[in-house]
Amino acid sequence: MMVRREHARAVLALEQRLGESSVRTDEAALVAASRDESEADVVLPSAVVVPRTSGEIAAALKVCAEFGVAVVPRGAGTGRTGGSAVVVDSIVIDTTKLDDVKGIERQDSYAVVDPGVVTGVFHERCEGEGLFYPPDPQSSQWCTLGGNVAENAGGPRALAYGVTRDYVLGLRAVTMEGEELVVGRRTAKGVTGYDVTSLLVGSEGTLAVFTELWLRVIVAPPVVRTLLATFASVYDAGRAVEAILRAGIVPRCIELLDELCCASVRETDPASLPTNAQVVLIIEVDGDEARCDSLVERTGAVLDESQATAVLVAKHGGDRERLWAARRVLSRALRRRATHKLSEDIVVPRSKLALILDDVRAISEREGLVMPTYGHAGDGNLHVNLLWNTPDERPRVDRAIRALFEQTILHGGTLSGEHGIGVLKRDFLPLEQSPALIAAQRAIKLALDPRDLLNPHKVLPRISHRAC
Ligand SMILES: Cc1cc2nc3c(=O)[nH]c(=O)nc-3n(C[C@H](O)[C@H](O)[C@H](O)COP(=O)(O)OP(=O)(O)OC[C@H]3O[C@@H](n4cnc5c(N)ncnc54)[C@H](O)[C@@H]3O)c2cc1C
Numbered sequence: 001m002m003v004r005r006e007h008a009r010a011v012l013a014l015e016q017r018l019g020e021s022s023v024r025t026d027e028a029a030l031v032a033a034s035r036d037e038s039e040a041d042v043v044l045p046s047a048v049v050v051p052r053t054s055g056e057i058a059a060a061l062k063v064c065a066e067f068g069v070a071v072v073p074r075g076a077g078t079g080r081t082g083g084s085a086v087v088v089d090s091i092v093i094d095t096t097k098l099d100d101v102k103g104i105e106r107q108d109s110y111a112v113v114d115p116g117v118v119t120g121v122f123h124e125r126c127e128g129e130g131l132f133y134p135p136d137p138q139s140s141q142w143c144t145l146g147g148n149v150a151e152n153a154g155g156p157r158a159l160a161y162g163v164t165r166d167y168v169l170g171l172r173a174v175t176m177e178g179e180e181l182v183v184g185r186r187t188a189k190g191v192t193g194y195d196v197t198s199l200l201v202g203s204e205g206t207l208a209v210f211t212e213l214w215l216r217v218i219v220a221p222p223v224v225r226t227l228l229a230t231f232a233s234v235y236d237a238g239r240a241v242e243a244i245l246r247a248g249i250v251p252r253c254i255e256l257l258d259e260l261c262c263a264s265v266r267e268t269d270p271a272s273l274p275t276n277a278q279v280v281l282i283i284e285v286d287g288d289e290a291r292c293d294s295l296v297e298r299t300g301a302v303l304d305e306s307q308a309t310a311v312l313v314a315k316h317g318g319d320r321e322r323l324w325a326a327r328r329v330l331s332r333a334l335r336r337r338a339t340h341k342l343s344e345d346i347v348v349p350r351s352k353l354a355l356i357l358d359d360v361r362a363i364s365e366r367e368g369l370v371m372p373t374y375g376h377a378g379d380g381n382l383h384v385n386l387l388w389n390t391p392d393e394r395p396r397v398d399r400a401i402r403a404l405f406e407q408t409i410l411h412g413g414t415l416s417g418e419h420g421i422g423v424l425k426r427d428f429l430p431l432e433q434s435p436a437l438i439a440a441q442r443a444i445k446l447a448l449d450p451r452d453l454l455n456p457h458k459v460l461p462r463i464s465h466r467a468c
Pocket of ligand 1: 080139144150151156331455
């Protein structure tokens with residue numbers, strides 16, 4: 001009751017500070033802002049604040065801090081682990097109206113952008129200038145750069161180019177108490193002080209809210225070639241990935257779709273896969289003409305030796321897009337198969353790819369669950385999906401997730417490659433990290449947000465929450 005009264009007062013103060021049009025309390029807005037693309041259980045927020053300037057973000061945080069109200073920063077809500085899901089009484093700060101590409105400094109190879117810029121829009125802006133921003137989450141049509149930085153998002157091209165962290169030179173952020181931090185650099189190198197930029201990248205909205213990002217951009221590779229290889233089994237495909245990397249070939253991506261993924265894609269869009277493709281690898285190389293020719297030839301030879309049943313090569317835009325079609329419809333195709341879908345995001349050392357694929361099959365058979373698996377196989381980063389329809393299946397899903405995580409750790413892997421920990425994986429953190437390391441991270445959190453008001457109950461195993 002006490003909490004609700006504080007929320008009502010905070011909402012009133014926000015309306016006074018930012019104007020009523022920037023503070024939404026209608027049910028449609030509250031419902032839309034309460035969840036992301038995960039299966040996290042949510043509650044409705046008290047309000048959704050939609051700032052239009054970084055100053056308004058700082059003002060909103062100050063008001064919430066004053067009333068002791070928790071805040072959930074939000075981009076486009078495409079997160080997979082409940083990072084922007086509302087799990088305790090909170091006010092949401094929706095950053096999508098801060099969506100300006102403020103400038104691209106070509107000579108110094110960086111761009112200054114608002115956090116709410118849609119990633120795909122930024123890609124197009126860079127391409128228009130002959131430049132390249134490699135991080136390419138497969139949600140790039142919708143997700144925001146702020147959300148990408150908060151999750152340290154990856155994508156297929158991470159294999160050759162790295163993840164979002166490798167492209168964040170610096171940023172402006174506001175802490176829960178409304179303090180602005182200007183972090184990092186705009187220069188090619190710089191090591192002044194602790195690397196707070198790296199700390200904030202991947203902090204999942206728990207340490208500060210980003211208000212401006214300084215992103216590194218590079219020269220676009222002139223030529224790109226795409227290969228699609230089909231296999232009779234996922235193990236052959238897994239071994240082919242290991243063989244390509246062992247041969248010293250570094251494509252810009254190697255994506256895997258297993259038997260269940262290919263079957264689902266075929267049901268949704270039969271034309272997007274070659275007939276008889278059981279399992280698929282999509283491989284892409286880039287560089288100049290000569291390098292691409294050589295990489296295609298060497299990759300093709302390894303694929304032949306690795307029992308590929310067919311290999312297609314595309315040189316030009318439209319043909320290349322056609323080879324990606326199956327990957328593009330995949331998420332939608334899997335969604336159609338069941339009422340509930342959870343996409344896990346484990347990473348194993350690449351040499352353990354075939355082993356973990358074996359584990360996935362064993363777990364799915366043991367629990368009687370459908371577990372289609374795809375992902376950025378070149379990085380050892382697999383999205384193991386769990387599909388189910390009725391609540392009585394949930395205990396088997398939970399057992400399967402735990403078993404998957406235990407096997408991942410056993411193989412020297414990690415619980416998340418790019419989707420983050422959010423709320424869904426928070427309680428599994430001790431499987432991978434020691435109590436001392438978790439305590440150190442908690443100390444960092446409390447140094448920046450002493451009252452645990454910013455995106456509480458996320459990332460770290462539960463701490464006492466004074467706002468609720
Ligand atoms: C179909 C589909 C495909 C996907 N493919 C990929 C993929 O290939 N690679 C990948 O990495 N991810 C992928 N994702 C996951 C998701 O798109 C990414 O995690 C993305 O970075 C989330 O961005 P968003 O704008 O939707 O953020 P949200 O989901 O709104 O928020 C994500 C996190 O960022 C925080 N946050 C948002 N904005 C700010 C800000 N300004 N300041 C501080 N914190 C903030 C939130 O609090 C939350 O913790 C996919 C998701 C879908 C649905």
